[in-house]
Amino acid sequence: MNRKVLIVDDKTEFRNLTKTIVSRDYEVETAENGLAALALLQEGYRPDLIVTDLMMPVLGGKGLLEQRKASGAFKDIPVIVLSSIDKSEEKIALLSLGADDYLEKPYNPAELMVRIKKILK
Template identity: 35%
Template structure:
């Protein structure tokens, strides 16, 4: 069985290690530590099944990264889940000019994250994407 690929974008090493531990048995993870790295990887023609991104990263934050994805023709339908320790996360998400599939505050519950990912894939599979 081929694992679905998830692009993980976060600058916190501890979060990346935790995500790798929790998700790598079920998914093929591609780890990038900035929005710039992630965008470069995507521009090389890669197309993940899902993107997990932090909002607060240096240089090119998660909001800018996701905005660039959503205005592109290639990735606007790629599901996105935000994992962030940002203050007022719910308010920030509600003010974004694009749709997110889900979001979770850090620290997150690994079981809830797995459920959120599964629910996103179920939704997209049933929509024929």
């Protein structure tokens, strides 16, 4: 059975490109912001990995991480943060909030695939 990846990003173009890339090896679902992702999760959708942007309207990546941490049901789903923020304090904060990996935008698709594979090993 194919593993499932949830991609969360508010930019349609970016979401589609990333989906095309990741779909080569995984079954992909997308959400346009943290809240939409949360709704999917609460409906019972359980991806094996979440790839999320940081700055999104309504609920950003940070908020999503916090919600995940507080939840019982999906707090163990690994998360890769994909964002154009390049400050190391920010990266550290995210990783300590429970993110499993951080990748800077614009990202190299091959790198993303390797990182996903590593986490889902």
